[in-house]
Amino acid sequence: MEKSGDQMTLTLRSGLARAEIAPERGGGLASLEVGSRPALSVRAGRTEGSPFALAMNLLLPFSNRISRAFAYEGQVHALEPNLQGEPFPIHGDAFQKSWDMAARTDSTAALHLPDGRFGPYRYEADVTYGLTPDSLTATLALTSRSAFPLPFGLGFHPWFPRTPATRLCFSATGCWPQTDRHLPAVTEPVPLPPDRDFTAAAALPPGWMNLGFSGWDGEAGIQQDRSAVSLRLCAPGLSTLILYSPSADAPFLCLEPVSHPVDAHNLPGQPGLVRLAPGESLSATMTLRWDAPDVGC
Numbered sequence: 001m002e003k004s005g006d007q008m009t010l011t012l013r014s015g016l017a018r019a020e021i022a023p024e025r026g027g028g029l030a031s032l033e034v035g036s037r038p039a040l041s042v043r044a045g046r047t048e049g050s051p052f053a054l055a056m057n058l059l060l061p062f063s064n065r066i067s068r069a070f071a072y073e074g075q076v077h078a079l080e081p082n083l084q085g086e087p088f089p090i091h092g093d094a095f096q097k098s099w100d101m102a103a104r105t106d107s108t109a110a111l112h113l114p115d116g117r118f119g120p121y122r123y124e125a126d127v128t129y130g131l132t133p134d135s136l137t138a139t140l141a142l143t144s145r146s147a148f149p150l151p152f153g154l155g156f157h158p159w160f161p162r163t164p165a166t167r168l169c170f171s172a173t174g175c176w177p178q179t180d181r182h183l184p185a186v187t188e189p190v191p192l193p194p195d196r197d198f199t200a201a202a203a204l205p206p207g208w209m210n211l212g213f214s215g216w217d218g219e220a221g222i223q224q225d226r227s228a229v230s231l232r233l234c235a236p237g238l239s240t241l242i243l244y245s246p247s248a249d250a251p252f253l254c255l256e257p258v259s260h261p262v263d264a265h266n267l268p269g270q271p272g273l274v275r276l277a278p279g280e281s282l283s284a285t286m287t288l289r290w291d292a293p294d295v296g297c
Helices: none
Strands: 002-004 007-014 017-022 028-034 056-059 070-072 075-077 100-104 108-118 121-132 135-144 150-152 155-161 167-170 174-176 209-214 219-223 231-234 240-245 252-258 274-276 281-289
Touching: 007 100, 007 108, 007 121, 017 121, 070 150, 121 150, 135 150, 155 281, 167 252, 274 281
Parallel strands: none
Antiparallel strands: 002 007, 007 017, 017 028, 028 056, 056 155, 070 075, 100 108, 108 121, 121 135, 135 281, 150 274, 155 252, 167 219, 174 209, 209 240, 219 231, 231 281, 240 252
């Protein structure tokens, strides 16, 4: 492993592609480049030392915010906020923990988290990374070590460069409007407004956007100019896509493939969450591909 500042990273290489992994910072990606161009955004607009100064974070045992204590199978479970300035628990705890390196080659790495622990959740997790000259694949898995069944979720939180030339393309059936506290304003998704429809490649709106898309088909294209790498994102089985873009001036955007909408624990039917009894497991895979002919949809 190599040292970057006060943190250790490990580097994967394949062809012109280079990825840095940060086991001590939640097992996420510290960078991803193809040649001299970034495929993911690093530290753009985020404070150095923040867990979100990475290029990609891992989210488990749930993603995004939980607004209040939630009921499940006759029990009520409360979770405490885990980030300064955030009134709600957010993104689980895996992104705040140090992961152990289990195995590595020049182009692959496997990390293990033995002690996930957040509120009632007890779990262990694994992530494997595989780099090729034209793609990066991450597979995330968790196993419940809780003493009783609980609703679990997971996801990926990659950060992408944003310029005036950036265009997005993906298909979804609806979206979850948010309140000013970044929680769902409705109890079920609504049809897509025209300025939130990215079925054809389109630029981002100039203002704030932090929106969950439902009925996502698991694929998205990110078109870039020559300053960054155009990508095809594929995450089969993850039907919610979170799009976060604070403004046209921000040099980044997030497209987060996750298993459930924001605050699913307190929505009717707890959509997207998966019941895991003790010892049961859940997994998901995300691939970023930069030679895909259909990047632009």
